[in-house]
Structure formats: C-alpha cells, structure tokens
C-alpha cells in the first residue's frame with residue numbers, strides 16, 4: 175500500500191524551523207512529518223523546496239528566508255560553506271551552547287529513556303576559535319606543486335586551504351610550508367583512483383604549552399623522494415619542530431594511518447602539558463585536540479570521581495594516560511587500559527616523566543582486560559570510561575555491573591551511544607546523577623559530556 179505523505183518531492187512550501195538535528199540541520203515539520211534542511215535555525219521562517227522524501231522524513235533546501243533568528247550570525251570563515259568541517263558557524267556561540275545542551279537532554283531522553291536528570295549548561299570557551307592542536311589534511315597534485323586542504327562536501331576532490339579558523343595558526347603555517355617543500359622536491363600526491371603517487375596526508379601536531387611541533391608525512395610508499403633535502407628545509411623553516419615522522423599506508427582505504435611508523439628526524443614524541451602534568455605524545459596516540467577544554471573536562475571527571483586518597487580507580491580507554499594521571503593525584507591506585515600499544519608506551523613514559531608511581535597500564539581491549547582483572551580480584555571503587563564514538567562494549571558494561579564500583583564516571587564524545595550505555599548501566603543497578611556537557615569542539619555540532627553515575631544499593 176502506498177503511504178500518502180504530507181509533502182511530495184519538488185513541492186515548494188512555507189515552514190518554520192522547530193529544532194536542530196545533531197548534524198546542524200534545521201528541522202521543519204509538516205503534519206508531524208520532519209523535513210531536514212541545511213542552514214535552517216530554530217524559530218526561522220522560510221520557503222523551502224522539498225528535494226527528497228522517505229517514509230519517515232524528508233530533506234529540503236532553503237529557497238528564501240522570510241524571518242531570521244536573533245542567533246543567526248555571519249560565518250567568519252570564507253570557506254565555511256564548501257568545507258563542511260564546521261557546521262554551526264552561522265549560529266552565535268551562545269546559541270551553539272544552548273543547542274548542544276538541548277541536544278544532550280533530548281538524546282538522553284529519546285534513546286536512553288533517562289528522565290529527570292540534570293543536564294547542566296554546556297561549559298564553553300571564552301574564545302571559541304583557533305583551539306585545535308592537530309591538523310590532518312589530504313594532499314593533491316596541482317601543476318608545479320601540491321595542494322592540501324579538505325575534501326569538498328560529498329566528494330573526494332581536494333580544495334586547497336590556507337587557513338582554518340578553528341586550527342592553531344601554527345598548524346596552518348606548518349601545513350603550508352610542508353606542502354610547498356614536498357612539492358618543490360618532486361613528491362607527488364597519492365591518487366586514490368589510480369592508487370599511485372606518494373604523499374597521502376600531512377599531519378601537524380602542536381604542543382600549545384611547549385611550542386613543540388610534530389610533522390607526520392603519511393605516504394603510500396616506503397620511499398620518500400629527496401628525503402634529506404625535505405627534512406633540511408623543514409627544520410630550517412619551521413621553528414619549534416621537534417619530530418618528523420613518516421607513516422606508511424600501502425592500502426586502498428579511507429583510513430588515514432597505516433601500520434608502519436618511523437622517525438625521519440628528531441624525537442619520537444613531542445611534549446605538552448594539561449594542568450601541571452606533562453605528556454609525551456607520539457604520532458599514533460590519541461590526544462585531545464582542544465587542550466584548554468580538556469583541562470575543564472578532566473577537572474570535571476576528577477570532581478565527579480570524588481576521590482579521598484583511599485580509592486582504587488580503573489580508567490578504561492585511557493589513551494596516553496591523560497585522565498589516569500589526573501586521577502592519581504587523589505587516588506590510592508589507578509589502573510589504565512588502552513588498545514593502542516604506542517599509547518600505552520606513552521602512558522608509562524608519562525607516569526615516569528611526572529614521577530607518578532601509583533598507576534599501572536595495560537595494553538588490550540578494555541572488554542577483555544577489565545574482566546580478566548576482575549577475575550584476578552582487582553576491583554574498582556570508581557570506574558572511568560572514555561570510549562571512542564561507538565561507545566562501550568557490552569561485555570565491559572556487564573563487567574562494570576558485576577564489579578559494582580560505587581561510581582562510574584562516563585566521558586563521552588557521542589551523546590547517542592552515551593544514552594544507550596547509560597540505559598544498560600541503569601538497568602544494571604546504577605543511577606545517572608548528573609551530566610555536564612563540555613564544548614570541546616566550538617563551531618561544530620560535536621559535544622562532549624561527563625556523566626556521574628552512582629550505584630543504587632538495594
């Protein structure tokens with residue numbers, strides 16, 4: 175039976191936007207049927223053209239904006255429309271923070287059925303620009319040199335970029351300089367279509383507190399033409415460069431990094447500080463991209479952990495031990511687990527670097543290592559999880575439920591998987607006490623949350 179929808183493809187209709195999706199599109203409703211429209215903001219009235227209809231929702235395009243929101247601002251970035259890296263530059267920063275708080279509340283309710291929990295206002299930045307410490311850009315060929323920038327929306331055509339307004343200026347300079355030097359020395363860009371060419375991506379990482387720079391050249395081939403000349407010029411032209419690394423990715427894949435990494439010049443790591451703790455960061459390790467807000471995030475996690483010095487804490491998905499080392503200051507003992515071996519090497523080095531001895535790190539999947547620890551008698555008073563976007567593995571959640579730590583502190587970069595996991599933990603005997611969103615990624619739709627859960631004793 176054909177379902178009669180309230181709108182048809184190619185209809186022109188007048189709408190009022192009532193909400194914002196998690197990817198920053200305006201939501202209009204016609205007889206309850208949602209239509210997602212890029213660039214629409216809640217409260218705005220517009221004429222739209224319906225461009226696609228599905229059974230449960232449709233898509234549209236703004237033809238004319240009749241009434242604009244007081245929160246609408248002119249995007250600062252000249253390439254905002256083409257790039258797609260930021261999705262909310264047309265919304266004032268205070269509007270972004272309000273929208274993110276609402277998004278978290280809605281998702282927790284809709285997906286997790288987490289009702290009546292306090293979701294605090296989002297902790298934002300005083301200056302929400304130029305906050306990223308890491309740039310990672312694809313490289314393309316152009317006559318007489320290379321381009322590096324971003325993929326045009328819905329394509330793999332590379333648009334050359336000179337500046338990114340959410341990126342540290344230093345990283346802009348590094349990318350420009352490296353692409354010019356490599357191009358000058360005859361390095362060809364990798365071509366996805368033919369699987370030929372050399373340079374796939376350039377990554378620049380900047381220690382905001384130390385000024386140290388790491389450059390990673392991600393190549394298809396082991397060989398890098400004119401390597402010595404390239405290194406000499408990079409080190410002469412870029413102040414602060416401490417490490418030049420090559421990562422080799424021979425596969426036909428969208429995954430950026432390959433398995434082999436070798437140091438071409440300088441150190442294997444660069445250093446940076448969060449608070450008073452010094453961190454060594456290697457090319458492949460996860461390190462939060464917004465260090466200023468990372469401090470805010472970790473302080474919140476520490477506050478929720480409520481440590482007195484007597485507790486054993488497990489930090490699952492610990493990366494280079496950032497949260498673990500923060501926790502050691504107030505815990506009796508901290509155990510950290512992480513899947514990337516290089517990150518655990520960094521974590522151990524970081525503990526040593528800071529003279530911290532009440533911590534142990536293990537390489538492996540949290541969902542295997544923590545059950546093993548539990549079977550060996552290691553239990554936690556507080557368990558911190560900070561998983562990737564896909565959230566926690568179910569085996570891990572079950573182990574937490576069995577282990578019964580008094581508190582779970584959940585750090586999440588994806589409200590949808592957070593909501594799913596909180597529901598599992600609530601069903602297993604935990605109560606969500608409060609949620610503190612932190613804006614780690616201004617101008618984008620991403621939102622990070624720290625959640626406190628406590629064990630409900632029956």
Ligand SMILES: C[S@@+](CC[C@H](N)C(=O)[O-])C[C@H]1O[C@@H](n2cnc3c(N)ncnc32)[C@H](O)[C@@H]1O
Pocket residue numbers: 460461462490491492493494495496497511512513514517538539540541560561562587
């Ligand atoms: C969001 S990051 C958090 C890292 C760290 N807590 C921080 O704040 O820097 C998630 C980390 O989980 C790691 N990871 C992914 N899957 C994992 C798994 N199954 N077990 C353990 N670690 C995993 C990733 O390598 C990454 O370092």
